[in-house]
Amino acid sequence: MANxxxxxxxxxxxxxxxxxxQGVSTMGFTLEASKRAIVDSGLSHTDIDGVLVMxxxxxxxxxxxxxxxxxxxxxxxxxxxxxxxxxATACGSVQTAIAAIDAGYCxxxxxxxxxxxxxxxxxxxxxxxxxxxxxxxxxxxxxxxHIKRRQQHEYGYTDEHYGQIAVTWREHALLNPDAQMxxxxxxxxxxxxxxxxxxxxxxxxxxxTDGGGACIVTSVEHARDLPKRPARILGAGQSxxxxxxxxxxxxxxxxxxxxxxxxxxxxxGLTPQDIDVAQFYDAFTPRVIHDLxxxxxxxxxxxxxxxxxxxxxxxxxxxxxxxxxLISEGHLSGFGHIREGVRQLRGxxxxxxxxxxxxxxxxxxxxxxxEAPPTxxxxxLVLAR
Amino acid sequence: MFxxxxxxxxxxxxxxxxxxxxxxxxLRMQRCSDCGHIRFPPAxxxxxxxxxxxxxxxxxxxxxxxxWIVVHQSQHPAFNADTPYNVTIVELEEGPRLHxxxxxxxxxxxxxxxxxxxxxxxxxxEVTLPKFRPRELPQRLATC
Numbered sequence: 001m002a003n004x005x006x007x008x009x010x011x012x013x014x015x016x017x018x019x020x021x022q023g024v025s026t027m028g029f030t031l032e033a034s035k036r037a038i039v040d041s042g043l044s045h046t047d048i049d050g051v052l053v054m055x056x057x058x059x060x061x062x063x064x065x066x067x068x069x070x071x072x073x074x075x076x077x078x079x080x081x082x083x084x085x086x087x088a089t090a091c092g093s094v095q096t097a098i099a100a101i102d103a104g105y106c107x108x109x110x111x112x113x114x115x116x117x118x119x120x121x122x123x124x125x126x127x128x129x130x131x132x133x134x135x136x137x138x139x140x141x142x143x144x145x146h147i148k149r150r151q152q153h154e155y156g157y158t159d160e161h162y163g164q165i166a167v168t169w170r171e172h173a174l175l176n177p178d179a180q181m182x183x184x185x186x187x188x189x190x191x192x193x194x195x196x197x198x199x200x201x202x203x204x205x206x207x208x209t210d211g212g213g214a215c216i217v218t219s220v221e222h223a224r225d226l227p228k229r230p231a232r233i234l235g236a237g238q239s240x241x242x243x244x245x246x247x248x249x250x251x252x253x254x255x256x257x258x259x260x261x262x263x264x265x266x267x268x269g270l271t272p273q274d275i276d277v278a279q280f281y282d283a284f285t286p287r288v289i290h291d292l293x294x295x296x297x298x299x300x301x302x303x304x305x306x307x308x309x310x311x312x313x314x315x316x317x318x319x320x321x322x323x324x325x326l327i328s329e330g331h332l333s334g335f336g337h338i339r340e341g342v343r344q345l346r347g348x349x350x351x352x353x354x355x356x357x358x359x360x361x362x363x364x365x366x367x368x369x370x371e372a373p374p375t376x377x378x379x380x381l382v383l384a385r
Numbered sequence: 386m387f388x389x390x391x392x393x394x395x396x397x398x399x400x401x402x403x404x405x406x407x408x409x410x411x412l413r414m415q416r417c418s419d420c421g422h423i424r425f426p427p428a429x430x431x432x433x434x435x436x437x438x439x440x441x442x443x444x445x446x447x448x449x450x451x452x453w454i455v456v457h458q459s460q461h462p463a464f465n466a467d468t469p470y471n472v473t474i475v476e477l478e479e480g481p482r483l484h485x486x487x488x489x490x491x492x493x494x495x496x497x498x499x500x501x502x503x504x505x506x507x508x509x510x511e512v513t514l515p516k517f518r519p520r521e522l523p524q525r526l527a528t529c
């Protein structure tokens with residue numbers, strides 16, 4: 001696996017308009033984000049011969065979605081798939097892209113997604129299992145509340161620790177003119193925010209976002225002819241587990257991202273201490289605590305001190321979610337994280353730029369926490385300038 | 386006025402014996418006849434050894450609270466009137482964990498490790514939901 005490290009790069013990134021934007025279709029956002037990423041890369045759309053698209057949420061049966069995206073973009077791919085790892089898809093699709101290019105299936109791959117939370121012509125379907133929904137246990141929020149409960153029970157994290165994550169992300173979002181959340185947030189405001197599912201507060205949660213994102217993957221060799229500095233893909237990893245609710249074997253350990261971390265850092269030949277800037281998949285604040293431990297930045301009992309010391313801020317040792325994350329920039333399913341990571345490595349981030357950022361970690365998380373058994377997917381990329 | 390009904394289980398061939406047992410006032414789960422693993426949710430094969438040979442066994446109905454949350458903002462309109470309500474994960478003595486409601490107990494008294502036992506709440510002729518209550522009487526409220 002290590003022979004793929006550094007051979008491929010992300011050469012273009014883009015996001016569509018995003019926020020509360022009813023009236024734009026899922027396809028419309030997908031095309032807008034994809035065109036921006038293609039233009040950003042300097043490639044022509046006819047240079048792209050691979051298309052990977054995240055399965056749109058709440059869309060029902062949509063056969064051939066990725067091929068339809070390709071058709072609208074005037075691309076006739078030789079490799080295409082609609083991928084379904086929830087919020088782990090963004091990093092996972094980049095990992096799939098490098099494998100497909102290395103196999104010779106295609107040369108340059110568009111990875112993209114979009115969400116319209118109120119799509120036309122779609123019958124809303126309640127998701128969830130017969131063993132959870134009858135108890136009013138519906139959606140991802142309840143699982144995330146259980147995860148926060150267990151984290152606090154086992155390691156004594158206080159609500160202030162979670163609140164400081166949310167407050168830090170908001171500070172970063174205020175330096176991002178595109179961010180969905182535009183008002184300052186204090187720790188008091190976090191502590192006074194209402195329960196959604198106790199112990200999860202409103203400000204532990206990201207907003208619903210309509211919008212899309214995209215990136216372009218090609219070989220480093222091919223990237224030499226392109227105008228912008230490539231973000232080399234040094235490492236990629238993924239893992240899938242159901243350890244939160246259904247322990248297997250002896251794992252009293254529910255840091256399921258550890259395997260993805262070991263794969264990504266192992267392939268990159270780097271350690272967490274080498275990372276200059278991180279983009280953690282943060283649909284909810286407990287996810288950030290998970291990733292700080294699973295990806296090797298802290299031991300579980302060090303997380304609180306690490307956060308208290310301001311390490312996640314732009315001025316800290318591990319500036320993270322520098323555009324505001326899902327929680328304050330908006331829920332771009334991890335494509336915003338890839339876009340921000342690449343731009344940090346290019347030095348394009350203006351007032352929120354991390355000086356001399358050389359190595360960036362991007363994580364993803366998703367799957368079916370609301371189905372039985374609750375199954376989650378973890379993915380990660382280590383990118384380099 | 387139109388009242389949205391709470392979604393109820395629609396059993397499959399894998400899950401029907403679980404719901405049938407609940408109607409009869411028993412908590413039964415699948416035990417692998419080859420490796421002895423007790424699994425939940427019900428499935429056609431054992432994830433430990435892939436055996437398809439199984440038996441349904443009666444469990445003790447006893448366990449402890451593994452986690453609990455209190456839903457304040459319902460994600461389904463049929464549950465709006467119930468808020469705030471708990472969703473509790475119980476770890477059974479035999480190992481499996483399941484999602485349920487803790488009843489006969491105020492939310493303030495729930496804690497991780499709390500000993501609980503199953504009771505059965507009949508919804509209609511087809512569906513009875515297993516729920517749990519504290520095993521220790523001082524923590525239990527009178528049923529209302």
